[in-house]
Amino acid sequence: MNPILNKPMQKIAPDRRLPVTKSVKPGDVLHTQNQQSVTLGSVLGEGGEGSVFKTNTPYVAKVYKPEKTTSHRLAKLQALLRMGLSCPGICLPKALLYNSKNEFVGYLMEKADGVKLRNLYIKPLLKKTFPHWRKRDLTELCVNILRRIGYLHSKGIVLGDINPDNILVRTPKEVYFVDCDSYQVDGYPCAVGTIPFTAPELQNKGAYNSFLRTIGNENFAVAVLLFSLMVTGQMPYNQKGGETSQGNIINMDFSYPLGEKSNKKTPNGPWRFLWSHLPKYLKEAFYETFSKGGKYSTENTRLGAFEWYKKLNYYLGLLDTGKLGEQDKMSEELYPTRFKKQKGVTYVVCPRCNEDTDQSHFTKEGICMECQRKIWLSRQLRNRTSRAPVRKTVQSKSRSFFNCLFH
Numbered sequence: 122m123n124p125i126l127n128k129p130m131q132k133i134a135p136d137r138r139l140p141v142t143k144s145v146k147p148g149d150v151l152h153t154q155n156q157q158s159v160t161l162g163s164v165l166g167e168g169g170e171g172s173v174f175k176t177n178t179p180y181v182a183k184v185y186k187p188e189k190t191t192s193h194r195l196a197k198l199q200a201l202l203r204m205g206l207s208c209p210g211i212c213l214p215k216a217l218l219y220n221s222k223n224e225f226v227g228y229l230m231e232k233a234d235g236v237k238l239r240n241l242y243i244k245p246l247l248k249k250t251f252p253h254w255r256k257r258d259l260t261e262l263c264v265n266i267l268r269r270i271g272y273l274h275s276k277g278i279v280l281g282d283i284n285p286d287n288i289l290v291r292t293p294k295e296v297y298f299v300d301c302d303s304y305q306v307d308g309y310p311c312a313v314g315t316i317p318f319t320a321p322e323l324q325n326k327g328a329y330n331s332f333l334r335t336i337g338n339e340n341f342a343v344a345v346l347l348f349s350l351m352v353t354g355q356m357p358y359n360q361k362g363g364e365t366s367q368g369n370i371i372n373m374d375f376s377y378p379l380g381e382k383s384n385k386k387t388p389n390g391p392w393r394f395l396w397s398h399l400p401k402y403l404k405e406a407f408y409e410t411f412s413k414g415g416k417y418s419t420e421n422t423r424l425g426a427f428e429w430y431k432k433l434n435y436y437l438g439l440l441d442t443g444k445l446g447e448q449d450k451m452s453e454e455l456y457p458t459r460f461k462k463q464k465g466v467t468y469v470v471c472p473r474c475n476e477d478t479d480q481s482h483f484t485k486e487g488i489c490m491e492c493q494r495k496i497w498l499s500r501q502l503r504n505r506t507s508r509a510p511v512r513k514t515v516q517s518k519s520r521s522f523f524n525c526l527f528h
Contacts, residue, residue, distance in 0.1 A: 133308045136330065139195065141187040143220050147174065151182070151226065153216040159229065170300075171227065180215050183302070184227035193309045195225050200307035208272045210265075211298045233299050235291035242285065242354035244456065254293075256398075256453055257440040261293035263350055263433045269298055270343060271426035278304050279334050281311020283318050283342040285349070305334055316367050317356050318342040322420055324371050337420035344410045347429060351403070352377070352395045353455065357411045360386040373413035379404055382412075397460040398452045400439065406432055451477075459491070 145151065151159045161182060162175030171185040185194070198214045206213050214228040240246045241259075251258065266288065273280060280287075282303055289297040305311040312330035320341035326332055348357045358369035360376035368374075376386040377396050387393055396404065409415035410423060417423050424432075439445045445452040449462040458476055462468060468477040471489040478489040486493060 133196075134192075136191050136193040136312070138188065139190045139192060139225055141185075141190050141220070141224050141226060143222050143224065144187065145184055145220055145226055149220070151218045151220060153218060153229070155216070157216070159216075159218060165232075176229065178229060180229040181232045182218055182227055182229055184218065190225060193312070194302055197304065197306050197309045198228050198302060200309070201301070201304075204276060204306075206276060208269060210296050211269055211273070211301060213301050228302070230301070231297075233289045233297035235289035235295065235297060237286055238288040238290055238350075239285035241290065242349065244354070247353070247455070254455060255440075256455055257437060258293045259350055259353070259455065260433055260437045260440060262290060262296065263347055264430060264437055265294055265296050266346070267343075267426050267430040267433060269296065271430060273304070274336050274339075274426055278306050279311065279336060279339050280342075281305045281329070281334060281339070282313045282315070283339065283346055284315050285346070308333070310334075316370070317358070318345050319370070320420065321371050321373055324367060335420060336425065337423055340423035340425055341410075343426055343429060344407065344423065347433070348407055348411075351399060351407075352392050355388065355392045355395075357407070359388055360384075361388050362386060373411060373415075373418060375408065375411035377404070377408065379408040382408070391456060391458075394457040394460055398449070398457050400436060400445070403432060403436060 145161060147161050147163055149161050151161065153159060159182065160177040161184075162177070165173045165175060165181060167173075170189045171183060174182045174184060176182050195217075198217060201214050202217070210231075212230045212233050214230055216229045217225060218227045218229060220226050236246075236250055240250060247254070270280065270283075280298075282300070287298065287300050289299060291297075303311050303313055310330050310333050312328075314329040316324070318341075320338045323332075323334070323338055345357060349355060356366065357375060357377070358366050360369060360374070364372065364374065369376075374384060374386075376384055376388070377392075378387065387396070399407075406417065406424060406429075410417040412418060440453060443453075448464075451457045451459065452461060458474075459478060462477070463479075467480045469480050469483070470476070471478045471483075471492055473488045473492040476489065476491075478491075482490045484490060484493045
């Protein structure tokens, strides 16, 4: 861990709102800090902070709502411009924008394209958007996300609000980071964040704009993001029973097993299968990061973006060369439907679902336990439906009675 990157920056003056007396609209002509004219086109999108416009330049313009135009935003953008950063897919400022009264209103940036990373958490949306993706595509996506995070960290920039709404995906290689104006840079804090991505040592610390974060703090969010993609759609501290998600983060109560180490609270569902098919070294990295007392569980010991990059890039190689598929072809799929095959175990095909299943997991009916569970649930649902009281007639009479009163 680089001690310089892990050291909080010195605090600066409180944020304050900047005066904006003239709003902007499509067709208005703004100017940059170098007095270059920029004409606003149509609105591409709107959000809580402002609007994004087409322009007569290769870039788009992000224009703030007047109440969102603050001294910290301007100072951050100026700092980012001074640093001369350039990384494909990171929508950093290209120029500041001012209205006709020379009031700061926004900035030019690269246009982002794609779907929100959050869409990939939902199986039907992922299948619809990227129907041909397999595990290697999701892994390549992680590798390219880590490249961008690693670049920013190498410049001493803390993203602050790492979450699946701030990353857009077009292909595994084409990824965009948006809302870069919220980054913690040059001593100016990131004013936003989300509980699932906030490190245990920062939980309940107060408003996000009241403290500065370190790269070590942020490495927790990096690990959470990777976990939520590898165990697709699941957060590391969601569990069966137990505390709230925030409580589990604070207690570092991680529910996915590593060999015999387990709290027996792994959520039911496909997450168990997804976890099972990860290579052991990746499971160890996640376990040691998210478990109390783990090798990588503290601010100063967490794996950084570059270390995760090496692990995920190696995983991509295993998938592309077919080495994982040699043991179990299902390890190459996005959504495995059973646990990973183990050496020395006999597998047979279930006649109901046609899946390879551990022979010891067959029921006396000659089908796998998962199919038996589905049959049982279906019967329970039918029984509840047949016993449910019929209220349609009563409701109909009630409506008719009141209709008579009001007609």
